[in-house]
Amino acid sequence: xxxxxxxPEACCxxxxxxxxxxxxxxxxxxxxxxxxxxxxxxxxxxxPADLESLYTPSYFEGGNPTGYPTYRQDAAVLxxxxxRRLAWLESLRPPGRLLDxxxxxxxxxxxxxxxxxxxxxxxxxxxxxxxxxxxxxxPVLAGDFSRVDLTGPFDxxxxxxxxxxxxxxxxxxxxxxxxxxxxxxxxxxxxxxASPWAKLLxxxxxxxxxxxxxSYFTAAGLARFVEGQGFSGAVRLKRFGRWVSLVNIAFKLSxxxxxxxxxxxxxxxxxxxxxxxxxxxxxxAMLLVADRAREGVR
Numbered sequence: 001x002x003x004x005x006x007x008p009e010a011c012c013x014x015x016x017x018x019x020x021x022x023x024x025x026x027x028x029x030x031x032x033x034x035x036x037x038x039x040x041x042x043x044x045x046x047x048p049a050d051l052e053s054l055y056t057p058s059y060f061e062g063g064n065p066t067g068y069p070t071y072r073q074d075a076a077v078l079x080x081x082x083x084r085r086l087a088w089l090e091s092l093r094p095p096g097r098l099l100d101x102x103x104x105x106x107x108x109x110x111x112x113x114x115x116x117x118x119x120x121x122x123x124x125x126x127x128x129x130x131x132x133x134x135x136x137x138x139p140v141l142a143g144d145f146s147r148v149d150l151t152g153p154f155d156x157x158x159x160x161x162x163x164x165x166x167x168x169x170x171x172x173x174x175x176x177x178x179x180x181x182x183x184x185x186x187x188x189x190x191x192x193x194a195s196p197w198a199k200l201l202x203x204x205x206x207x208x209x210x211x212x213x214x215s216y217f218t219a220a221g222l223a224r225f226v227e228g229q230g231f232s233g234a235v236r237l238k239r240f241g242r243w244v245s246l247v248n249i250a251f252k253l254s255x256x257x258x259x260x261x262x263x264x265x266x267x268x269x270x271x272x273x274x275x276x277x278x279x280x281x282x283x284x285a286m287l288l289v290a291d292r293a294r295e296g297v298r
Contacts, residue, residue, distance in 0.1 A: 011043075077245050
């Protein structure tokens, strides 16, 4: 819990309030809790100036201690997860024009195209964007979502495990609103800071991962946040869980487990590249769908 000290020099990354207090420190970075919006954040002053340089192919191949160990090798597992989410989304609306923000290697885009969506993506790592475009067979622009040249409207914009990475989540959600057709869907999947599993794990919760993750949301805080950016109150929330490769689980344990014995065992699993996947749903990942308000409605 926050230590109660007022720190007006650190304004909330999510809502801009100065009603914040230091919550914890992890990996050398302070994380603050905001009393105004109930979310948490890493303050601007602590964010590395070269943050975006972290997102290279090595981030997806085990070269970054808080990235992914075998992202490309896990293609089948990841596509299975994306297919499940898109199938549910299609129960809300038929396939249309979709923009995937933070497309990585294009696995979501590939599934979307195969399911009948007219899809394109944005990915900050240029090397990944080029691979994604070849794999998915759809345009993938390289660059920062807040600056890259895009022409709307889109029927759906997806942000799977990406909102927490943005320096300015408000500007990113506002841009999504401007690119969506009236009534279009913004789809965000991120961690739930208020979930029982997150509370149980506390500071060792895997999603508390600065400096890659800069914003941490509660379900209520995320809903209020998107509504404040011009989305309607018709917010839908799902907790899908996901299939996760054994190597990915071991990679996380090797860096976050408190037991040295568990860490050593996990490191051996990573080195051996053990195959296989398991379905996990601790209820700490939330998927939110919000509709862009129609003209004249706020």
